[in-house]
């Protein structure tokens with residue numbers, strides 16, 4: 266089977282157009298374009314390299330391992346009892362014996378009867394608790410990657426989840442892995458403490474900063490009536506003050522209002538899980554037409570029956586996601602979208618699942634994606650490109666503020682709302698917890714949209730998004746991405762050392778911006794020092810009122826909106842198997858946004 270990376274790295278060149286054909290599924294392309302398309306893939310060794318680098322990306326550090334889930338059918342169930350296996354596994358975890366754990370996970374979690382990954386031992390620990398407490402990152406990852414249904418929010422007798430323990434012991438990376446796999450950031454232990462209380466009390470500044478950037482609830486009071494801030498020392502309190510300053514800036518006039526909302530949001534999302542437990546949400550949505558197609562599913566226009574509101578429904582097929590070990594990517598997308606509210610980032614309203622599929626219900630942007638506009642208009646005026654650039658810059662600024670890099674910036678991932686504004690969508694490749702300029706090591710994204718440091722695989726950070734902003738600007742005003750060649754080796758080579766050709770027709774400021782953003786050395790690139798602020802101050806943006814950009818006061822061209830087609834997509838096609846079988850459940854997926862919970 267073709268791997269995810271092969272898919273990601275594969276692009277199509279029609280004989281009629283030098284541009285990659287975007288957003289078509291491989292199946293669709295293979296049939297529809299079979300006569301006209303030439304498919305260019307990397308050679309095996311390069312793909313293997315890419316594979317290795319995906320390994321890096323999945324984990325937070327060089328130590329970690331990303332494991333392929335390979336069913337092993339030759340075990341002899343009669344020889345081992347469930348408790349035996351589980352006890353052996355727990356002692357291998359306690360010994361931090363990664364190889365043994367991996368081996369057992371490979372062999373014995375196919376059938377939960379043999380190895381109960383959620384077993385709580387007599388001394389009150391599940392395997393995830395042990396890993397989280399002792400900092401065994403590789404085993405923690407292996408459990409999350411291999412085990413069929415590890416309960417990420419499993420509790421010990423003190424009602425502590427593994428995340429509580431990771432925060433108690435200062436294991437930031439483990440906390441991040443758990444969070445990305447759906448751990449509840451606001452769960453409360455027996456003493457009413459959230460992970461934020463625990464990290465604050467223990468004085469783990471990095472963990473506190475990270476939890477705050479994730480929008481965790483800072484208003485929850487523990488059994489002593491103390492908020493997380495109140496249990497921290499002076500150094501910790503400074504972090505809260507910084508966080509609150511930023512919150513006021515972004516979310517409105519009064520702290521208390523903003524914070525009240527935070528608290529409310531959490532309460533509601535907790536209730537949301539409850540509400541949806543027995544209720545099948547997908548019945549509420551009627552499929553109308555297909556909006557787009559990605560590597561792992563489709564995006565449909567749907568209508569919520571009770572409200573008549575139109576949404577974009579992104580569907581991911583569990584078999585493909587699981588087969589390609591991408592559950593964590595899917596959870597990242599769901600997680601990032603669930604806590605970010607920004608005028609230029611598509612909002613997530615609901616997330617739910619059936620046995621076969623995962624669903625994200627997003628705000629519908631009826632103007633289509635920027636790639637189709639470019640295909641239609643060939644290129645944009647600098648003025649028009651500038652509007653989209655300003656809007657996307659603010660979206661990236663918000664992500665970076667929360668230590669998330671987007672990494673997959675390209676016209677296909679920018680959708681246009683009914684007034685013509687640009688919004689980021691598709692967070693499948695975004696990465697949380699990136700604090701500097703070399704935190705992430707994966708080599709990903711479509712070929713023409715790779716930054717030089719991604720090709721070099723020396724690690725990449727936030728500056729990658731500024732390079733890709735330069736690529737986007739270039740493509741918008743020139744019509745093709747910089748360094749473009751229909752030969753993949755040449756393209757890679759060009760990106761690394763080719764001469765940048767900028768049309769003379771662009772303004773001096775525009776040319777300067779392109780050069781400054783496409784600077785190959787990330788440490789010298791515009792944005793490397795002071796992130797978005799540095800770019801906003803570039804001469805190209807002179808005179809831009811960023812507050813008015815934020816308020817959507819710029820006037821991009823209004824898209825031609827087509828009437829909603831009077832069609833229905835059969836439920837079976839949309840939802841597949843109409844039940845939620847516990848064995849295929851992906852934990853931490855369900856989500857109902859505050860505004861939608863009535």
Ligand SMILES: Nc1ncnc2c1ncn2[C@@H]1O[C@H](COP(=O)(O)OP(=O)(O)OP(=O)(O)O)[C@@H](O)[C@H]1O
Nearest residue numbers: 556557559560564577627628629630634677690691
């Ligand atoms: N909110 C939205 N409103 C309207 N159309 C959308 C929306 N989100 C996505 N689309 C359409 O669906 C297409 C695919 O969406 P998206 O990129 O999220 O899918 P994907 O499966 O993640 O793709 P990829 O193969 O890049 O991973 C977009 O290019 C766009 O045309």
